[in-house]
Amino acid sequence: MTKKLIYLDHAATTPVDSEVVKAMQPYFLEKYGNPSSIYSLGREAKQALEVAREKAAKILNCQPEQIIFTGSGTESDNQAIIGAALANQARGRHIITSLIEHHAVLHACEFLESQGFEVTYLPVSKEGLVDLTELKNAIRPETILVSLIWANNEIGTVQPISEIAKIIKEKNSETFFHTDACQAAGFFDLDVQELGVDLLTLNGSKIYGPKGTGLLYVKKGLPIASIIHGGAQEGGKRAGTENVPGIIGLVKALELVQNNREEENQRLIGLRDKLIEGLLNIPKVILNGHPTKRLPNNVNVTIADVEGEAMLLHLDQQGICVSTGSACTSGSLEPSHVILALGQSFDLAHGSLRFSLGKANTQEDIDYVLEVFPEIIEKLRRMSPVNLAIN
Ligand SMILES: Cc1ncc(COP(=O)(O)O)c(C=O)c1O
Numbered sequence: 001m002t003k004k005l006i007y008l009d010h011a012a013t014t015p016v017d018s019e020v021v022k023a024m025q026p027y028f029l030e031k032y033g034n035p036s037s038i039y040s041l042g043r044e045a046k047q048a049l050e051v052a053r054e055k056a057a058k059i060l061n062c063q064p065e066q067i068i069f070t071g072s073g074t075e076s077d078n079q080a081i082i083g084a085a086l087a088n089q090a091r092g093r094h095i096i097t098s099l100i101e102h103h104a105v106l107h108a109c110e111f112l113e114s115q116g117f118e119v120t121y122l123p124v125s126k127e128g129l130v131d132l133t134e135l136k137n138a139i140r141p142e143t144i145l146v147s148l149i150w151a152n153n154e155i156g157t158v159q160p161i162s163e164i165a166k167i168i169k170e171k172n173s174e175t176f177f178h179t180d181a182c183q184a185a186g187f188f189d190l191d192v193q194e195l196g197v198d199l200l201t202l203n204g205s206k207i208y209g210p211k212g213t214g215l216l217y218v219k220k221g222l223p224i225a226s227i228i229h230g231g232a233q234e235g236g237k238r239a240g241t242e243n244v245p246g247i248i249g250l251v252k253a254l255e256l257v258q259n260n261r262e263e264e265n266q267r268l269i270g271l272r273d274k275l276i277e278g279l280l281n282i283p284k285v286i287l288n289g290h291p292t293k294r295l296p297n298n299v300n301v302t303i304a305d306v307e308g309e310a311m312l313l314h315l316d317q318q319g320i321c322v323s324t325g326s327a328c329t330s331g332s333l334e335p336s337h338v339i340l341a342l343g344q345s346f347d348l349a350h351g352s353l354r355f356s357l358g359k360a361n362t363q364e365d366i367d368y369v370l371e372v373f374p375e376i377i378e379k380l381r382r383m384s385p386v387n388l389a390i391n
Contacts (some may be wrong), residue, residue: 006320006365010206010297011153011183011356016249017208023252024210027245035242036233045244052251059258059389060200060217061191068234070214073182073203075328077104079148079216079227079238080178080199084145085112088225091174092142098122098130099341101149101348102159105180107339109147122148124341127155127290132167139171146177150184154325154338154354155289156298158184165196176222182206186257187265187296192217204246204255209253213246268296268357271366277301278370282377284390288339288352297357300325302344304388306351306380314376320369325352347388 007015025049033041035049048319050064057064062356070076085095097109107201109119120138122130127188130148139146146168161179168177178199181190185202192200199222204213220238230239276299279285284304303311308324315322325336335349344352355369 004319004368006029006359006361008109008355008357008365008369009321009323010358011156011295011354012323013205013211014208014358015360016210017253017256017367019256020209020249020252024249025230027185028250032245035244036231038299045242049242049244049247050389052247056215056251056254058266059190059254059304061117061193062093062217063220065235066218066220068216068218068237069242069244070213070216071237071240071251072212073102073180073201073205074104074214075228076201076203076214076216077102077178077180078108079224080201081105081108081147082112082200082227083224084176084178084222084226085117085318086362087251088176089117089146090193092140092144093117094120094140094143096120096122096135096143096146098124100124100147100152100155100338101147101179102153102182105147121290124157126342128152128155128288128338128342129191129290129293130164132160134165134168135164136171139168139175143172146175147180148177149180151181151187151295151298152289152338153183154336154352155300155342156356157289158182158188158295159292161195161197169196183295185254187261190258191221200220204250204253207253207257210246210249213243213250215250244297264359265296268361271357271361271363272296274297274363275357276301278366279373282374284388286344286348287391288342288344295356299355300356301353302339302348303351303377304348304378304390305384305386308353310380311351311353311373311376314380315369315373318368318372320372323354323356325349325354345388346366348390 019035033045035046053064165177168175174200180198181200182201186207198219200217202215206210228239279301286302325339339349339352
């Protein structure tokens, strides 16, 4: 008998929707032309690319030429931040971001620091919300860019993006606002006019689309430097032969998640809250992130006195895939920078675990997790040398 697999790591990546695979397939097999070639096979690929761009623009409520297709969420983040910083440095060299960004943003900012830019890292509340007064106070005449994650990939906390956009523009109308919407794109309305953002990143990997695909919205007239140099693809902003099947798949995935999001959000919130309730019934468990302003599919908890990796491996033995915030760097396990930014101690942060739900998950999956997980915790706690105090 094959073991049942319960995949609860959709924030890491999602399976590709079969409709998406179907939409991509002809662009591998028959319609494989290079969009830059001017014979009909190339023109056909070019046409498909431009139709995909129009469809994406419709969802984002922008013009097709304001969309750049990229090779990942990471690339879009780098393009937005480094590209905007380089092109606007004559006006100022100050950037604002937060302590809970994805590394694609944090490391792009660190690179800019190494090039003489100044970066302010905003702290967050215990629940992962950016302090809006701190944000307002941090904006200066020479602030060229604010980059804030819409929905956090670890704790699921959702920032009030349109409110933040207003604060930024009121303080300095020349400061650009980028949001990383990789985790948010499947759940919320992506109307960039309503949001008030100047740059927006999303990717295929989190929305049942292909991995290695991304999109960056750039507001008309925003000066942005290329970070990849070569041919004149993507309006001269992103060199390299376009990943036509990938782009077709990304846009198909975006359409599918957006069409179904309200109904699916309600379903996921039901499952999420059931899982949270069950986990909080276990002694010494803390919910990380905001209780309500969180992604419909995100559950992140700290289980005191146990290591995240140990729990992950025991759950894996039961066929359950989850994720920890820790990253194994040079042999030592560093707790997640996001959980630490919430003010949690180093020791507690080691016991954080993320469950991220998706389309195929059911009530039975949640029941199964709540059946096997308490026993795993009990077993690990019996072996644990620590007994941490939690408040
Ligand atoms: C919030 C966020 N930004 C950026 C990325 C990076 O995206 P990609 O894996 O497509 O480079 C991810 C994925 O892990 C993410 O969750």
